[in-house]
Amino acid sequence: MKMDAKFIEDRKVALEKRRDKILKELKADAVQVAENDYDAKFVDYGDKDDENAAEVATFEKNLSLEKTLEVSLFNVNRALKKVEEGKYGLCEKCDGPIQPKRLEAFPSATSCMKCKKKSL
Numbered sequence: 001m002k003m004d005a006k007f008i009e010d011r012k013v014a015l016e017k018r019r020d021k022i023l024k025e026l027k028a029d030a031v032q033v034a035e036n037d038y039d040a041k042f043v044d045y046g047d048k049d050d051e052n053a054a055e056v057a058t059f060e061k062n063l064s065l066e067k068t069l070e071v072s073l074f075n076v077n078r079a080l081k082k083v084e085e086g087k088y089g090l091c092e093k094c095d096g097p098i099q100p101k102r103l104e105a106f107p108s109a110t111s112c113m114k115c116k117k118k119s120l
């Protein structure tokens, strides 16, 4: 099944917007160590015990945020690559079309609802 070109173009725009937003957030809370690889930022508040505790808390927060963002970025880039390859909107598991409603809600979805449910 061939996807509507306009629909794909709209998803591409949504994906690029999402990518820019993720990159912005990553730059605020993480340090880029390589292409598409980021490390959480370690903040230095001071040397007192409570300051050290706050540093660790912030680092842990940044670390989990950074991981989430990195995974999102990976998925968005993968979806954009599929757009380029003309494979966007096809389920990676069964090769069937992914429901347009699902792609509207999650432009970076790589599997259809049926396969997604099976893998859960």
Ligand SMILES: [Zn+2]
Pocket: 091, 092, 093, 094, 095, 096, 111, 112, 113, 114, 115, 116
């Ligand atoms: Zn599927």
